[in-house]
Amino acid sequence: MECILFDLDNTLYSPHCDLFGLIDKRINSYMHEVVGIPLEDVDTLRRRYWQTYGVTMQGLMRHHQVDPEDYLYYVHDVDVASRLQVEPELRQALISLPQAKVVFTNSCRSHTDRVLEALGVADLFEQVFDIRVADYMPKPYVQPYHRVLENLGLTGSQCIMVEDSVANLKPAKDLGMTTILVGNATPGSFVDRQLDEVVQLPAALADWTVAGSRVAGQPAVAGE
Numbered sequence: 175m176e177c178i179l180f181d182l183d184n185t186l187y188s189p190h191c192d193l194f195g196l197i198d199k200r201i202n203s204y205m206h207e208v209v210g211i212p213l214e215d216v217d218t219l220r221r222r223y224w225q226t227y228g229v230t231m232q233g234l235m236r237h238h239q240v241d242p243e244d245y246l247y248y249v250h251d252v253d254v255a256s257r258l259q260v261e262p263e264l265r266q267a268l269i270s271l272p273q274a275k276v277v278f279t280n281s282c283r284s285h286t287d288r289v290l291e292a293l294g295v296a297d298l299f300e301q302v303f304d305i306r307v308a309d310y311m312p313k314p315y316v317q318p319y320h321r322v323l324e325n326l327g328l329t330g331s332q333c334i335m336v337e338d339s340v341a342n343l344k345p346a347k348d349l350g351m352t353t354i355l356v357g358n359a360t361p362g363s364f365v366d367r368q369l370d371e372v373v374q375l376p377a378a379l380a381d382w383t384v385a386g387s388r389v390a391g392q393p394a395v396a397g398e
């Protein structure tokens with residue numbers, strides 16, 4: 175395996191940090207105050223757009239002529255440092271992984287940079303692929319996965335994808351990636367391994383063989 179694609183939100187940090195709670199409020203206020211959607215319709219529309227398009231933003235672009243850059247700036251204008259802190263254990267875990275590490279997120283670059291800085295791991299990622307990588311088409315649409323692989327010059331079978339969203343791992347597996355679910359969501363058959371937290375990744379990869387090849391590039395142990 176040559177590269178690990180990490181989702182950002184609720185994967186590199188715990189959902190218990192509730193950073194998304196801040197973004198969630200900003201999405202609602204954007205829909206009401208900027209787009210002019212009546213408050214009583216906001217929840218229903220958000221749910222519908224999220225279920226139909228994977229992210230609320232796609233529904234707002236298609237049905238309300240929202241400028242995606244305006245939306246991304248507004249909803250990610252939150253105090254990241256109030257919810258996240260430097261995580262030395264995460265840093266050690268990432269350093270111990272020999273593969274190239276990239277972020278593949280449905281959020282935007284500036285939010286990603288703020289999160290990685292707050293966690294103290296910004297220098298450990300070679301690239302960030304955000305919602306712009308395939309013209310604002312989010313995971314789990316296949317387009318951004320193809321774009322990421324093209325950009326990296328890799329095939330799916332050379333990559334591991336680490337995610338808290340089960341749905342986002344399905345296209346990854348279809349493209350031949352090794353799939354690792356972080357958190358307690360119910361996995362599908364396309365999930366190769368499930369971890370409670372991302373810091374468990376090095377131990378999981380070090381002792382694991384997929385399709386006869388070492389995932390972590392470490393020597394095989396007797397009995398495998």
Ligand SMILES: [Mg+2]
Pocket residue numbers: 181182183184185337338339
């Ligand atoms: Mg996530």
